[in-house]
Amino acid sequence: MTLRLVEFVVAGNEASDLLPVRSPALLRAHGARRGFWTVLDEGPVEQCLALLLEREDGEWVAHHVAADAGPENGRTEDGEALAHHDGWVYVFGSHFGSKAGPLRPRRAFVARFREDDAARGRLPLHVVRNRFRLHRAVNDALAAAPLTPLPPGERVRQRFIVETLARGTARAKSWVSRLAEDDLPLNVEAAAFTPAGTVLLGLRFPVTAEGEPILVEVAGVADMFGEHPGWPRALGAYALTGVTPAGTLTGFRAIAPTPDGGYAAVIGSIDAVGKGSVLLDDHPHGGEVTSRHVRFRHDVGPDARVAGKLVAELAPFHHVEGLAELDGRCYYVTDEDHRVALWLG
Numbered sequence: 001m002t003l004r005l006v007e008f009v010v011a012g013n014e015a016s017d018l019l020p021v022r023s024p025a026l027l028r029a030h031g032a033r034r035g036f037w038t039v040l041d042e043g044p045v046e047q048c049l050a051l052l053l054e055r056e057d058g059e060w061v062a063h064h065v066a067a068d069a070g071p072e073n074g075r076t077e078d079g080e081a082l083a084h085h086d087g088w089v090y091v092f093g094s095h096f097g098s099k100a101g102p103l104r105p106r107r108a109f110v111a112r113f114r115e116d117d118a119a120r121g122r123l124p125l126h127v128v129r130n131r132f133r134l135h136r137a138v139n140d141a142l143a144a145a146p147l148t149p150l151p152p153g154e155r156v157r158q159r160f161i162v163e164t165l166a167r168g169t170a171r172a173k174s175w176v177s178r179l180a181e182d183d184l185p186l187n188v189e190a191a192a193f194t195p196a197g198t199v200l201l202g203l204r205f206p207v208t209a210e211g212e213p214i215l216v217e218v219a220g221v222a223d224m225f226g227e228h229p230g231w232p233r234a235l236g237a238y239a240l241t242g243v244t245p246a247g248t249l250t251g252f253r254a255i256a257p258t259p260d261g262g263y264a265a266v267i268g269s270i271d272a273v274g275k276g277s278v279l280l281d282d283h284p285h286g287g288e289v290t291s292r293h294v295r296f297r298h299d300v301g302p303d304a305r306v307a308g309k310l311v312a313e314l315a316p317f318h319h320v321e322g323l324a325e326l327d328g329r330c331y332y333v334t335d336e337d338h339r340v341a342l343w344l345g
Contacts, residue, residue: 001312001314001345003332003343003345004344005342005343005344006052006060006342006343006344007339007340007341007342008060008061008062008340008341008342009062009338009340010050010064010340011040011043011047011048011050011064013040013041013048013338013340014040014041014321014335014336014337014338014339014340015039015041015050015321015322015340015341016040016079016081016189016321016322016333016335017038017039017080017081017082017190017254017321017333018036018037018082018254018322018323018324018332019036019038019083019256019322020034020035020036020037020324021034021035021036021037021051021053021115022084022115023115023116023118023119025116025119026051026118026119028119029119030051030053030055030063031055032053032054032055033054033056034054034327035051035052035054036051036052036053036324036331037049037050037051037089038051038052038082038322038333038340039079039081039091040079041078041079041335043077044069044073044074044075044076045069045079045091045109045125046067046068046069046072046073047067049064049065049091050065050340051063051065051118052340052342060342062340065118066122067113067123067124068122068123068124068125069125069126070124070125070126070127072127072129075106075127076107076109076111076129077106078093078094078104079093079094080094080188080189081188081190081254083191083192083193084193085193085199085221086197087114088112088114088222089114089115090110090112090191090193090199090221091110091111091112092109092110092188092191092201093107093108093109093188094107094187094188095107095108095135095188096185096187096188097160097164097185099271099275099277099278099279100276100277100278101156101158101159101160101163101164101185101278102161102163102164102167103135103160103161103179103185105129105173108129108130108131108132108134109127109128109129109130110127110221110224111125111126111127111128112126112225113126126225128229130232131174131178132178133178133231133232134186134218134231134232135178135179135183135186136178136179137218137231137232137233138186138201138216138218138234139180139183139184139186140234141235141237142184142206142214142216142237144237145236145237145238146304147214147237147238147239147304149208149209150208150209150211150283151209152184152185152206152279153279153281153282153283154282155282156185156279156282159278160185160278161179161181161182161183162181164179165179165181184206185205185206186205186206187205187270188202188203189202189203189254189321190202190254190255190265190266191255192255192256192257192263194298195261197219197222198218198219199217199218199221200215200218200255200263200298201215201216201218202214202215202251202252202254202255203251203252204251204253204271205251205270205279207250207251207286208239210239210244211244211247211248211249211250211285212241212243212250213240213243213244213250213267214237214238214239214240214252215237215238215240215252215306216234216236216238217234217235217236218232218233218234218235219233219234219235220232220233236300236304238300238304238306239304239306240265240308241308242307242308242309242310243267243292243294243308243309244267245289247285248286248289249269249270249283249286249289250267250268250269250286250289250292251268251269251270252266252267253265253267253291253321254266254321254322256325258325261297262295262296262297262298263295263296264294264311264325265293265295265296265323266293266294266314266321266323266332267291267292267294268289268290268317268318268320269286269287269288269289269319270286270287271286271287272287272318272319272335273287273288273318288318289318290314290316290318291315291317291318291319292310292311292312292313292314293311293312293313293320293323293330293332294308294309294310294311295308295309295311296308296309314332317332317334319334319335319336320332320333320334321333321334329344329345330344331343331344331345332345
């Protein structure tokens with residue numbers, strides 16, 4: 001596959017995920033014929049939304065979107081996944097921690113906004129921090145599924161789970177009741193809503209004992225934002241089969257719905273090499289893995305497996321963070337230091 005590179009500098013930060021703009025008003029406001037949302041790594045979510053836009057003359061530009069999360073300003077970090085549902089754009093935090101642990105409550109959030117509002121000035125952003133409620137629901141679903149997750153390794157367990165419990169207990173945090181010493185640390189990297197209104201969360205970690213990526217289906221995400229908020233429920237955990245190279249570990253990096261009712265996805269390494277990852281210290285065969293573009297349908301077998309199909313090898317890329325299939329073309333965004341790289345297929 002031949003790809004064309006378009007580079008941007010957006011707030012000196014790298015990008016995660018790629019979501020097509022659906023709002024005609026937003027495109028008109030920027031004189032654009034198409035565009036994508038992306039979320040920038042590490043900072044508070046209200047400072048990390050950006051648009052990548054193709055103007056009518058074919059020029060690509062980036063626009064850093066000013067947003068306001070009200071009382072939640074400055075209280076989140078590490079937005080990773082974007083998804084459309086019922087007129088809203090949802091942003092999911094990683095629910096993970098730094099590469100050496102521990103888990104960080106600031107990353108356990110979901111936010112949402114209306115696209116049209118981004119055409120009118122500062123974007124109102126509703127943020128809900130779940131204080132490890134989603135962590136608990138997903139871990140319970142993993143324990144109930146007919147899957148065997150890869151054991152995290154003693155160092156990972158100590159850094160991500162035991163240390164998080166110790167810190168929370170020392171600070172008298174109520175969320176410690178939602179963690180258990182045998183939990184798996186979660187790294188949410190991808191999300192896509194189903195027609196039924198549930199969301200498929202793609203995990204970068206954990207993976208199965210066979211090294212395959214895991215999807216978790218969650219209901220009730222929209223209920224978090226209601227007048228009388230509720231909390232999400234995990235309906236099941238599933239393994240994506242047939243797309244992981246032998247002898248490696250692959251996790252989800254991106255998921256996007258396709259017009260035929262299926263899903264496109266990127267799978268790849270469970271963490272970045274050379275950056276002090278405790279996960280890779282315990283599982284080195286999960287690092288030197290190049291990205292793959294795959295497809296699947298949400299057809300779950302009795303063994304909780306979902307069959308995947310390889311679309312394209314994305315070698316030599318190890319760090320594809322988002323994809324979109326739009327108007328017969330493929331678009332990818334890669335995680336680059338201090339820049340945003342959009343690749344056009």
